[in-house]
Amino acid sequence: MKNRLGDGDDVPYFFRELMAMITTVTEEEWGTSKDPSAKKLSDNTIRSYTKRTLPKKLSQAIVYRLTPEVITERIDKRPYDTRKILAEDLQVYDSAINADNVGQKISDYLVEIIQKSAGMLPLDSLKQQQQEQRELHLKSQYGDYLLQEASGYCPFPGCGKQLHVYVGAKVSPLFSVSKVDKAKGDEIDNLIALCPRCYSTYLMDDNKKLCKELKAAKNTLAVHHRSVQLLDDMALEKGIIGVIGKIKDLKQQDIIGASLDPKEIKQKLDPNADMAIYGVVNYYVSTYFLKVKEIMINLDKRGVIDYEDIQDQMKAIYRKLKKANKSRIEIFYEIVEKIHKVSLQEDIYCQIVVSYFIQSCEVFDAIT
Ligand SMILES: [Zn+2]
Incomplete structure (x- = not known):
């Protein structure tokens, strides 16, 4: 990628640029440095990342705050010839890559690399299918309620994205229904509306600490929602x-x-x-x-x-x-x-x- 998109930048510079595009987490927060007073990584450390996988700690720090759409957009803006050469470079890994989809493909791969480096395993296709079915069912059953409970924003710790998209003049809900504690059942107390990105990442994540944080978030939402219902029919003068x-x-x-x-x-x-x-x-x-x-x-x-x-x-x-x-x-x-x-x-x-x-x-x- 650096050869085709790097504009002559050196490896550390290109890596930092790439990271700035794919995540909203700043270098100070990557959390990989052994010496917390040294906020930035050395160029040599960064060079070493490109020769092996990304450190787990770094991947975990950014995996829920990825912005692959930025990468797609940037690559899509490149001239056709650049995208064509880039696609040809990558065809050894995926023969379906071409100049038109190379932006999307690269950002999908980057997300996958970061998820894997963070220790997450993608579901196999059968499980994926079953999961999609279940999610669809839960969404039709509880979606409206959970969207309201979340007040329209993704309650995943650190996210806060809107659970709607604007397409032209139309506003459509865009969210998925996730279990809070995956070891528990499909009861409403264990379900939460998340943005599709947090949903799909959390699906692969067995981090207990995160589950606990999400439980706390759900609890806050549920308590608040019940209070709102309680006060719904209470009068208050509009004066x-x-x-x-x-x-x-x-x-x-x-x-x-x-x-x-x-x-x-x-x-x-x-x-x-x-x-x-x-x-x-x-x-x-x-x-x-x-x-x-x-x-x-x-x-x-x-x-x-x-x-x-x-x-x-x-x-x-x-x-x-x-x-x-x-x-x-x-x-x-x-x-x-x-x-x-x-x-x-x-x-x-x-x-x-x-x-x-x-x-x-x-x-x-x-x-x-
Ligand atoms: Zn989210």
Whole structure:
């Protein structure tokens, strides 16, 4: 490949270029260096890679973050003659390679090489077929639910790709249904929607640590999804949009002199148990509480919101989550999301609103 695509680059330079194309993982994260302070590999080390297989550690570090489509695209952009010569070079390995498919073929091979170097074994064709059948069946049965549970993004640790593709004016779902723990059954608690690339790589991977990470991801999704269902039929006045609009308009000078020392927050949030959320709520309350209260009362007077209704609704939402044994951080987060859904406003403003209701006692009871 270097002979045809290298443009006169030396081996280490070409290798680094190739890696930059095929993975989003940077050299600092390849994780092969014995000396962690030496972030980059020596040119000699890289030269040695091209004579043997890729190190397992490096392959494992990049195997879930491959971008073969970039390689395909780059090769496809080369002049026809270059692609033709490149294809002829490779025909000893695969007679079906030609100038038109050489980009695709090379990126497929590179993916396979990296997967093998990472210790993954491709399924044989019979198993592959059975697996495809099973996946199709699971997808038709649970696909819609799992796609929703994942909120449309691949939940594989470190991925986050959209589970949709845009083709022209059309949006189509693009995902596969995978088992979380391959030793367990096809129950919905053990199934997850993944992007096709994570799906096919994970299928070959028996890494226990990864399985554990995926379990944790599934658990987070499932817990959150159940909370969302719980709050689905809970009312929340859309007048809250007006409140948030006013909060967004606040300038620094509006807030100066209107700060509050919220000692009461400590009665509802234990800084030792919930430090992160305590810190956030404490800051928002001390900075915004008095102003938000003013906004609420004004909007209530003008009939834009019914302040008592909103208080009751907040209380009801909190009770429902509390009854479902949600933790304080889950409750905070779920109410923020509920407000976000009703108002479509940025989370940061929704957090200010929830913090307001914590201080005004609708959300969270005093710690006993
Ligand atoms: Zn993915």
